[in-house]
Amino acid sequence: MVGAMNGSAIAASGLRKSYKDKTVLDGVDLDVRAGTIFALLGPNGAGKTTTVNVLTTLLTPDAGKAVVAGHDVSTEARAVRAAIGVTGQFASVDNLLTGEENLLMMADLLHLPKAEGRRITARLLGRFELTEAAGKLAASYSGGMRRKLDLAMTLVGNPQIIFLDEPTTGLDPRSRRTMWQIIRELVADGTTIFLTTQYLEEADELADRIAVLDRGRLVAEGTAGELKRRVPGSHIRLRFTDRHGLDVAARVLPGSTRDDEELTLRVPGDGGVRSLRALLDRLDAQSVEVEELSVHTPDLDDVFLALTGHGNLTGHENSGGHENPDGHDNEEVGAR
Amino acid sequence: MSALTASLADSTTMMRRNFRHTMRNPLTLFNAVLMPMFMMFLMVYVLGGAFSVGVDYVDYATPGVIIMTVCYGIGPTATAVNSDMTTGFINRLRVMDVSRAAVLNAHVIATVLRTLVAIAFIIGVAFLMGFRPSAGLPQWLGAIGIIVLTALAISWLTVAAGLAAKSPEGAGILGVPLMLLPFLSSAFTPADKMGPGARQFAEYQPFTPIIETLRGFLTGTPSAGTTLTAAAWCAGLALVGYLWARVSFTKRA
Numbered sequence: 001m002v003g004a005m006n007g008s009a010i011a012a013s014g015l016r017k018s019y020k021d022k023t024v025l026d027g028v029d030l031d032v033r034a035g036t037i038f039a040l041l042g043p044n045g046a047g048k049t050t051t052v053n054v055l056t057t058l059l060t061p062d063a064g065k066a067v068v069a070g071h072d073v074s075t076e077a078r079a080v081r082a083a084i085g086v087t088g089q090f091a092s093v094d095n096l097l098t099g100e101e102n103l104l105m106m107a108d109l110l111h112l113p114k115a116e117g118r119r120i121t122a123r124l125l126g127r128f129e130l131t132e133a134a135g136k137l138a139a140s141y142s143g144g145m146r147r148k149l150d151l152a153m154t155l156v157g158n159p160q161i162i163f164l165d166e167p168t169t170g171l172d173p174r175s176r177r178t179m180w181q182i183i184r185e186l187v188a189d190g191t192t193i194f195l196t197t198q199y200l201e202e203a204d205e206l207a208d209r210i211a212v213l214d215r216g217r218l219v220a221e222g223t224a225g226e227l228k229r230r231v232p233g234s235h236i237r238l239r240f241t242d243r244h245g246l247d248v249a250a251r252v253l254p255g256s257t258r259d260d261e262e263l264t265l266r267v268p269g270d271g272g273v274r275s276l277r278a279l280l281d282r283l284d285a286q287s288v289e290v291e292e293l294s295v296h297t298p299d300l301d302d303v304f305l306a307l308t309g310h311g312n313l314t315g316h317e318n319s320g321g322h323e324n325p326d327g328h329d330n331e332e333v334g335a336r
Numbered sequence: 337m338s339a340l341t342a343s344l345a346d347s348t349t350m351m352r353r354n355f356r357h358t359m360r361n362p363l364t365l366f367n368a369v370l371m372p373m374f375m376m377f378l379m380v381y382v383l384g385g386a387f388s389v390g391v392d393y394v395d396y397a398t399p400g401v402i403i404m405t406v407c408y409g410i411g412p413t414a415t416a417v418n419s420d421m422t423t424g425f426i427n428r429l430r431v432m433d434v435s436r437a438a439v440l441n442a443h444v445i446a447t448v449l450r451t452l453v454a455i456a457f458i459i460g461v462a463f464l465m466g467f468r469p470s471a472g473l474p475q476w477l478g479a480i481g482i483i484v485l486t487a488l489a490i491s492w493l494t495v496a497a498g499l500a501a502k503s504p505e506g507a508g509i510l511g512v513p514l515m516l517l518p519f520l521s522s523a524f525t526p527a528d529k530m531g532p533g534a535r536q537f538a539e540y541q542p543f544t545p546i547i548e549t550l551r552g553f554l555t556g557t558p559s560a561g562t563t564l565t566a567a568a569w570c571a572g573l574a575l576v577g578y579l580w581a582r583v584s585f586t587k588r589a
Contacts, residue, residue: 109429109432
């Protein structure tokens with residue numbers, strides 16, 4: 001049974017797709033365990049939506065194979081469709097229908113009995129706090145409400161696997177938090193979530209595993225922690241109460257860099273418990289008192305830079321004042 | 337549920353949706369009759385007196401205005417189909433295995449019905465302005481037949497254009513030739529009174545035989561040759577629109 005825990009909900013190998021001479025997917029392999037959240041992280045134009053379109057049977061890949069919910073997307077599209085739900089990049093709700101009518105329309109298209117359709121609609125409206133707005137046209141909804149309605153429409157069919165293409169792009173911080181909460185609840189119920197995002201924070205916050213997509217290729221995959229550890233530059237920062245402590249520590253910890261003004265020492269290391277304990281033991285042996293210790297791991301933005309060697313994910317999120325929307329600007333980022 | 341009953345159920349669901357759209361956006365109907373009504377007044381009361389067409393001018397112009405009404409009523413369809421495409425609504429339906437036929441047929445049928453309502457209104461106005469057709473029941477049925485055929489052809493073309501266009505604005509622009517072509521036909525003056533070039537163009541474009549056929553039915557003297565030409569044009573245009581829509585529906589994910 002596909003939905004069984006720890007089985008593969010989505011397995012893809014060697015997916016390729018190009019339009020004319022532009023390669024959008026250049027050999028993508030994916031493995032998403034059932035009941036987990038998987039984030040496909042990448043800048044605009046990396047191929048995220050194309051990947052979703054291939055996995056959801058909307059697009060035929062030029063090469064490669066994808067199995068979703070145990071069925072081949074090319075040869076068993078119908079079986080795949082029966083098991084999945086998709087919420088696209090734009091809230092695809094019908095503006096001239098009310099929230100309730102939108103949901104009932106989905107129930108009708110799924111050929112559910114009338115009574116069941118009404119029951120599911122009422123439950124989803126309640127769950128997404130849309131009961132009050134149920135009778136209003138979707139055109140009058142806020143951005144956050146539209147996204148919720150959009151997701152609710154996807155849930156009418158009770159899919160095993162849900163694809164969310166940039167589910168929070170354009171949402172205000174509060175609506176984004178609400179959406180995250182909803183996504184976590186879905187997984188708690190056993191649903192598998194495949195989401196794409198260009199927000200580091202979102203992948204970090206939600207995903208069990210993250211794959212980084214860049215120009216149609218996966219450049220890394222792992223948990224947020226694993227990805228961060230792959231990047232050189234993790235270090236432990238120690239602060240001392242006086243100059244003497246700093247001197248002694250600098251002597252016994254080779255490779256460290258000292259800052260006399262701040263009375264701090266920067267020691268390369270991944271911050272793992274074992275190495276941390278060894279470090280403290282050495283300082284203890286010299287009776288050096290440490291006032292403060294902190295472990296600095298690079299964030300996913302550093303990861304992306306280190307993995308691709310070009311550009312960051314979302315220019316505006318990383319301050320520095322320079323917009324870098326296409327994520328392909330070597331120099332500026334290199335100079336950062 | 338068999339494929340056919342599923343498809344019929346989906347068509348009903350999509351029809352209900354399109355029907356609600358029209359009811360909630362009555363401006364689309366208003367717009368569809370506003371321009372043709374203006375043309376009617378302009379041609380009959382302002383310009384038409386100067387044309388000699390051999391019959392009462394309102395009787396001559398009404399068939400042209402009726403066909404223009406078909407062309408002026410399609411704007412909302414192009415926009416609606418395009419927004420279904422660009423907002424991902426159609427992709428949502430495709431992932432739900434809703435048949436292509438259900439989605440597209442609903443748009444076409446809704447457009448044809450809306451057009452027929454607008455045309456009924458325009459014919460009412462024409463009667464008030466002195467339109468006196470000599471058609472009996474069979475001729476009226478023939479007239480309705482050619483109107484429905486034209487509306488079907490134009491609707492399929494519009495749905496296809498709406499699917500293919502990159503934006504609602506783009507979809508709207510594709511409708512402009514359809515609004516201009518009737519002016520270069522025998523809608524308001526007979527083709528043989530036009531200058532060289534314009535006359536040949538008018539004679540060989542689809543709207544002239546279509547309007548002549550409708551005029552023929554309404555004044556009781558349809559020519560078999562023209563009627564066949566008009567029907568062939570309608571069938572051809574509908575087929576082109578239908579095939580184009582099919583391709584766009586599947587291709588644009």
